[in-house]
Amino acid sequence: MRLWKILFAGVGLSLSAALAQTTLTIATVNNPDMVTMQKLSGEFEKKYPNIKLNWVVLPENELRQKVTTDIATNAGSYDVLTIGTYETPIWGKNGWLVEMSGLPQNYDLEDVLKPVRAGLSYNGKLYALPFYAESSMLMYRKDLFAAKKIAVPAQPTWDQAISWAKQLNEPSKGIYGICLRGLPGWGENMAFLTTMINTYGGRWFDESWQPQINSPEWKKAIGQYVELVTKYGPPGVTGNGFTENLTLTSDGKCAMWIDATVAAGFLENPKSSKVAGKMGYAKSPVAVTPNGSHWLWSWALAIPKSSKHAEEAKTFIAWATSKDYINLVGSTQGWVSAPPGTRYSTYSNPNYLKAAVFAKTVLDSINTADPTKPTLKPVPYVGVQFVAIPEFQAIGTQVGQFIAGIVAGKTSLEDGLNQAQAAVEKTMKEAGYLK
Template identity: 50%
Template sequence: MRALLAAALLAAATLAHAATELVIATVDNGPMIEMQRLARHFEQANPDIRLKWVTLDEGTLRKRVSEDIAQRGGAFDIMTIGLYETPIWGRRGWLRPLDPQAAYDAADLVPFIREGLSIDGRLYAAPFYGESSMLMFRRDLLAAAGLDMPNRPSWEHVRRVAERLHDPARGVYGICLRGRPGWGDNMALVTTMVNSFGGQWFDMAWQPRLDTEPWRRAIALYVELLRRFGPPQPESLSFNELQALFGAGRCALWLDATIGAAVITDPSRSSVARHVGFAQAPSGVTARGANWLWAWSLAIPAGTRHPEAARRFVLWATSKDYIALVAREAGWARVPTGTRQSTYANLDFLATARAAAAELQALHSADLKLPTLPPSPYTGIQFVAIPEFPAIGDAVGTLVAEALAGRRRLDAALAVAQQATQRAMTGRNANTSKTR
């Protein structure tokens, strides 16, 4: 008996020593935390692989993975990236194509998201969850005030509702919007507002268009909404903080990622779950580019030493089987959404996910190739798919946050933003820099 036990312990120790360790960089959002909890199922089915997680907030994640892949640092075997990075990094040879087998059913992926993660028809990142943006609101507060919310409200309608429902004495703010500076934070929202007022980042000659009337109208409204009807110090708030505020009953309106609906409609995580309603992102003069499009996706850097093990995990975590696993373990309310069309055809999901119809409408209305009313030379709705954009977006996001905090006048902020963007784009060849 002792000999058998010793042999078993030795075999286990040998296997543990020989196991491939995959280092995964991911974001600290709810669906990713759920993935880490459920990853034990993958390790049990693949005893030759061990997973090590590096979990970061959105801004830190973007900086860490961008620096690592550009410098070929090799710190990560799997990276969580999005629709912005995938086509740029894939074309540079920084990512390995996934080339999933037929059983993975790549055709089931939401079309605009699949196209955004592919180059010449090959998938370079697999979407873990996808999102657009939509307006989430308190139906009970609107009803008590005798107000309505159309499916696609105007920004002026949203402003009037926010004003009527703003009641800080009772702890309710009229509207909650992202204020934290960053190209993926406040500028994700601001860019969709600019789009809806008929603006754009660049014209067809790649000239910046930040000193135009659509930008002034959008940012003036953004600043007014948050300074008059928003929570205190809005320039410090982003998705996680706003989701918590809405779930605690502190926001009458919240415009943000569709993924937030899963939490604020869950009675175990939201005090206002039964009162939540949904509408499409507001429009100014157009609905084009009003709903953003994003997908937190798993990709394999070209420099990984374990490409096959990494591919095995990526395809497992983004499969139909994984969605079914989440449904069994945690319920349909917690499955990753925005990735597979089959999810939205599942009657069990539809019976649980009250936001499903609004979310799917938003996803299907967000076309990366037609982001603005005037013709634009770029793809991307809330971002511009060029290498220069993160630096530009972060710089402009900081200026917008300064205007929001009252440290800089709006016209001055836009003038500096225009000049800074022009400098960043100096020497760019419009004929070779398009990322369509």
């Protein structure tokens, strides 16, 4: 009888432990760093056995759509959202996110890069913590450039980049002169293209919110882009976003790639890249102005107000964005794979600096990207590769589709940009920005 009671008590304890367990549903993007986070999350579950993690890993465009719909409708499907410097201040202002206050003492918020913190705040309150942060830069094959006796300066120009693409394009050998994003989306082709338009002297809107899409500056930048991707890039460019170009470059098929600095850690990892040790890094090319030539972005983790497990979600986010997590990645996956761009301590860590030959270029690029002065001419908005207004998500994606149509030869440059201009004018009038 006594033994039966002991056994029953044991069953009761295990049942209560199971009932006390919280499941967090985490929505994230299928970028390599997030795949690593998922892979290492068993360490979190060991440390916090009362919290179980349920992962929803999606391509970038799909993630943005699902997360935006979920939070706008207060559906409550997720406890942790992977969002960026575009959404965070807007959603924080709307009251859709839990403020990131009351963090553990050892979290050391002052160690997080100031420009990154600022980008994830609204009215001085922090609404997300950065998993990694990035700017954009030129990544190139040192061996191919050396063979053509091309020296790359720390700050290249677009004229130089265009010349190099022509010289290095050898599709018969499986080498393309340049790889650039072509997949339509405000955070895909338009993220890259906005920086190109900025440095060519263009802007999305003038000071009165009048769209500038069919301006001479846009025509020059987009015309140059279309020539580059159709003559010196891989086929099927309108299907290539960040992830596809990362694969192409790591397979050795791109002589140059201008994109997110976070890619460098993947390219330098011999486990995932055929070009590890062969890559060089320089700042994003400039044309008529350095303003807005390279972006500032962070993929960050946030908690929607609809989550029923906000405290547990904060515990997970603090773990995934901590110094300890960075050290865990460095010690288990190799220091070149450590999440970049978030903490000053990472850039003073000798292990990271030894492995990450790109570290200085990345840090300089993040620190010099200025979302408050993204263009040559004055603008009424903040944001380098996006416009920080709620309507931009739809506007950017729509314009990205028009530009993909130009690249695919479905419409001329002139007609495509005129159609995009008319569409954005209509949206801005309906939203009340224009009379």
